Amino acid sequence: AQSVTQLDSHVSVSEGTPVLLRCNYSSSYSPSLFWYVQHPNKGLQLLLKYTSAATLVKGINGFEAEFKKSETSFHLTKPSAHMSDAAEYFCVVSANDMRFGAGTRLTVKP
């Protein structure tokens, strides 16, 4: 069985400051891990994925995530937030099934 927990339902940052969205997972396998972003009334867009290669994964729009097996974490970061980053973010774990986190809403203040 697998599960994923996004530790914050809502994160608020100021424009230009770093972003940290936290994700912990549980899996009996060596899973793939993904981060998706969803803007209001839009579909989900893949930001980045980890598939057992490099533990530091770079994605689109300046986002990156680090896979830490010992901590079962896959936190998403960005050095400097932009207003356009305001959206809902989903962490996903996938092996023989796929589990979505409940989502983290990111607010970016000017």
Add this chain to the structure above:
Amino acid sequence: SQTIHQWPATLVQPVGSPLSLECTVEGTSNPNLYWYRQAAGRGLQLLFYSVGIGQISSEVPQNLSASRPQDRQFILSSKKLLLSDSGFYLCAWSSGLAGGPFSYNEQFFGPGTRLTVL
């Protein structure tokens, strides 16, 4: 490149009316296809998935059904809508080449359909 389409984009229907949402994928063959529902302020709920024409697996028993009449076409239907069917419906696809429908491959999502049942 691959693209995924959903229509309609928005739909307002009365309780008890039928429903048909369509999803098509271009640029790939034999994809795995998925229907999700996202209720207001909640995460994604997997409704159905399909690994091939005519092959449908249901994850949640309810008054919805799905069909896959062609390789790259996935349809979500209902004979009689309920108020609780309101939500944002997302179609997604993944490569059918590697493993099953929930292997290690990412899913690619369509733009969604906003359904309001009144």
